[in-house]
Amino acid sequence: MKKLFLTIGCLFFMANHLFAQAKRPTIMVVPSDAWCNANGYVITYDNQGTSVTVPDYVAALQNDMDLMQVISKLNDLMADRGFPLQNLESTIKSINQSQAEMSMLQSKQGGEVQTTLYEQVRQRAKADIIMQITWDIVTQGPRKSIRYNLQGLDSYTNKQVAGDSGVGEPSFAAAVPVLLEEAIYSHMDNFCDRLQAHFDDMFANGREVAITLQVFDTSEYDLESDFDGYELCEIIDNWFADNTVNHRYNLVEQSENMMVFEQVRIPLYDERERPMDANRFARNLVRYLRADPYAIPAIKVLNQGLGKVVLIIGDK
Amino acid sequence: MKKIALLLFSLFSLMGICAQNYSSSKIPIGVFVSEDAEVIPPIAHAALINKMRQIVTANGLGANNQAQFFITGLVNVTDREIIGGAPTKIIQKIDVTFYIVDAATDKIFDTETVSTRGVGENENKAYISALKAIQPTNANLKNFVIRSGGKS
Numbered sequence: 001m002k003k004l005f006l007t008i009g010c011l012f013f014m015a016n017h018l019f020a021q022a023k024r025p026t027i028m029v030v031p032s033d034a035w036c037n038a039n040g041y042v043i044t045y046d047n048q049g050t051s052v053t054v055p056d057y058v059a060a061l062q063n064d065m066d067l068m069q070v071i072s073k074l075n076d077l078m079a080d081r082g083f084p085l086q087n088l089e090s091t092i093k094s095i096n097q098s099q100a101e102m103s104m105l106q107s108k109q110g111g112e113v114q115t116t117l118y119e120q121v122r123q124r125a126k127a128d129i130i131m132q133i134t135w136d137i138v139t140q141g142p143r144k145s146i147r148y149n150l151q152g153l154d155s156y157t158n159k160q161v162a163g164d165s166g167v168g169e170p171s172f173a174a175a176v177p178v179l180l181e182e183a184i185y186s187h188m189d190n191f192c193d194r195l196q197a198h199f200d201d202m203f204a205n206g207r208e209v210a211i212t213l214q215v216f217d218t219s220e221y222d223l224e225s226d227f228d229g230y231e232l233c234e235i236i237d238n239w240f241a242d243n244t245v246n247h248r249y250n251l252v253e254q255s256e257n258m259m260v261f262e263q264v265r266i267p268l269y270d271e272r273e274r275p276m277d278a279n280r281f282a283r284n285l286v287r288y289l290r291a292d293p294y295a296i297p298a299i300k301v302l303n304q305g306l307g308k309v310v311l312i313i314g315d316k
Numbered sequence: 317m318k319k320i321a322l323l324l325f326s327l328f329s330l331m332g333i334c335a336q337n338y339s340s341s342k343i344p345i346g347v348f349v350s351e352d353a354e355v356i357p358p359i360a361h362a363a364l365i366n367k368m369r370q371i372v373t374a375n376g377l378g379a380n381n382q383a384q385f386f387i388t389g390l391v392n393v394t395d396r397e398i399i400g401g402a403p404t405k406i407i408q409k410i411d412v413t414f415y416i417v418d419a420a421t422d423k424i425f426d427t428e429t430v431s432t433r434g435v436g437e438n439e440n441k442a443y444i445s446a447l448k449a450i451q452p453t454n455a456n457l458k459n460f461v462i463r464s465g466g467k468s
Contacts, residue, residue, distance in 0.1 A: 033400070045398050045406070045439075054400030092402045117407070117445075120435045125402040 023275045023306055024199075025128030025154075028086040029074045031067055032134040032149070036060055057125075061089045069177040070133060074150075077184070078131075081192040091125040099123065118302070128155055128306045129195075135180060143170035146179040152195055156210045156278070156307030157262060162194035206245030206265035209278035209307040211285075213259040216300075219314020224256045227294055232313075233259055235294065239285055240264065279303040282311055289313075344378045345416065346386035356391050360443030364389050367447050368414065374452035375461035385425075385464075389414045391443075394431070406442040407435045412450065414457070416464035428460035 036042050036055035041064070044053045060067055068089070075085045102113045135148040145168045152162035168183025202208065213236065215222050223233040233254055240249045245265040253260035266281040274280070282301060289296045302310040347368045349361055356364070368387050372378070395409040413429045434446025451457075 030402075043404065047396050047398055048393065052398045054398055054404050056404070057402040088402060095403070117433055117435045120445075121399065121405050121407060124399070124405065 023277055025306060026086050027078070027083060027129045027131060027152075027195075028088055028091070028125065028127035029071045029131045029133060030057065030088055031055070031060055032132045032151075035134045035136075038136065039064065057088065058092060061092070066176040069175070070135070070180055073177045073181055074131065074133065074184075077181075077188050078192070081188070083192065083195065085131070086127050088125060095123055095125065122304070126155065126305060129153065129161065130155055135176070137176065137179070138167065140170055143172055144179060145170040146176065146183045148180060148183055150184065150191060152191070152198075154198075154208070154307070156305060157208055159208075161198040162191050164188075164191045203268065205248070206267050207276070207278075207307065209264050209266055209281065209309070211261045211264055211278060211282055211308075212310045213261075214310065214312045215257045216312055216314035221296055221313055222256045223254070223259055223313075232294075236285070236289075239288055243281075243284065277306045278309040282309040286311065344383040344385075345372045346383040346419070347372065348386045348388045350388065356443060357440045359440045360391075360447065363444045363447045364391065364412070367450055367452070370452040371414070371450075371457050371461065375458050377461060384420050385416060385418055387414060387416050403437045405435055405437060406439055407433070408439075408442045408446055409433050410443070410446050412447070414460065416460075426460055426464045428456055430454065430457065 031041075033042075033055050036057070037053065039060070041056045041060035042053045043056045044051055046052075071088065075087065078085050102115070105113050130153045132151045132153060133148065134150075135146055138145050138147055147167045149165040150163065151160050153159070154161050164184070164187045166183065166187065168179055171179055171182055213223065221232060223231070223236070225232045227235060236259060237251060240251075240261060241247050245267055248263065248265040249261050250263045251259065252262050264278075264281075266278065267276055270276050270280060279301065286299045286301060288294075289299060296313060298314060298316045300312040300316050302312070304310060347365055349364055349368075368389055372387055390413045392411045392413070393408055394411055395407075397407040399405045399407070409431065410433075411429050411431050413427055415427050416425045417423065418425065430450055432446045432449045434442045434444070434449060436442035436445050
């Protein structure tokens with residue numbers, strides 16, 4: 001009996017240890033586009049005749065005291081429940097500082113740090129899960145209540161992994177963070193439970209990622225190129241069937257130049273027990289395609305985060 | 317004596333041709349961008365002027381604002397994407413068409429179009445990034461300047 005307890009104890013410890021080592025998604029609170037628009041924190045551009053409005057997070061963070069306090073309050077509430085969050089404002093400052101420092105860096109021979117346009121585009125605040133908050137104040141005489149909507153969105157699969165919305169009890173409190181805390185506090189556990197359920201599902205059924213394959217226009221191959229009677233897209237499709245957890249994936253789009261795989265379940269660890277993410281998983285596919293009998297010479301891998309990768313066939 | 321005279325004549329003729337070639341390769345070229353030619357931000361306007369100076373001087377001609385001949389450029393945005401986020405990124409594909417023009421006769425000697433791309437946190441930076449990517453010593457631009465120098 002003692003041995004049984006010891007074994008169960010050891011197994012429990014090992015499982016906890018392994019889960020702790022897996023790459024945990026990062027989470028960040030951002031105001032929704034609707035909130036930014038309603039409060040005037042947007043920039044409108046003319047995109048060749050079409051008006052495009054995008055949120056101006058920097059202006060919102062610098063000017064709206066309520067927003068800062070709401071983000072701070074949500075960070076606190078989530079941290080108390082074991083989900084420490086990335087801070088939007090600090091991330092933006094860090095990106096700006098890093099860009100400024102790199103632009104001033106020179107080698108002893110006068111060389112500058114190389115950045116491609118793609119790398120410059122990718123230098124934005126990113127998180128694996130975005131907590132999008134929208135709120136407004138409903139006034140009833142001297143009392144105010146807050147109407148809010150909180151969504152936890154997976155950045156790669158675009159799935160809502162947790163959510164909560166409602167109207168708080170009317171209160172004489174004036175401060176938005178207090179109203180929000182009053183409204184959201186009782187629902188926060190529910191939100192965190194759903195988030196935890198998402199993580200538990202990931203541990204049980206593998207991480208859910210998105211992988212896109214495309215083709216450079218200089219490539220001698222496309223996804224319909226024939227290899228011993230099989231088109232390249234079929235070969236790739238079969239590879240996904242063989243290598244995903246429980247063969248779970250969804251091929252949502254396919255043409256001669258593009259294959260889009262979503263809801264791809266990948267193992268949390270590779271065969272050497274190293275934490276697995278979309279990039280590491282996709283590199284196995286790259287090695288498979290570069291080896292005989294396919295021998296595709298060059299495939300570019302664009303790592304877009306923990307759960308998204310783009311492979312482009314035909315060049316580097 | 318006749319041979320010496322012929323030799324001297326040939327030598328002087330050769331010197332004349334060399335002098336002509338030298339002068340054509342050093343024709344001063346002005347740099348000009350019309351204020352209303354294209355709607356580009358003022359900072360990008362300055363960047364375009366600077367880029368044209370680089371093109372002219374890097375390819376053997378001299379930049380001079382009082383010249384009869386001048387190089388000018390028109391910018392045409394062929395594609396633009398705006399990515400909302402923190403910070404917002406603007407991606408632009410532009411075609412810059414360079415002209416070498418004779419101001420006295422309004423004659424266009426030659427044109428060359430360069431396609432380029434740039435990215436920035438606002439329109440100015442996206443234009444500057446795209447213009448910065450144009451290499452003054454690019455083979456097509458070099459041929460364009462040499463061709464125009466020959467014609468003028």
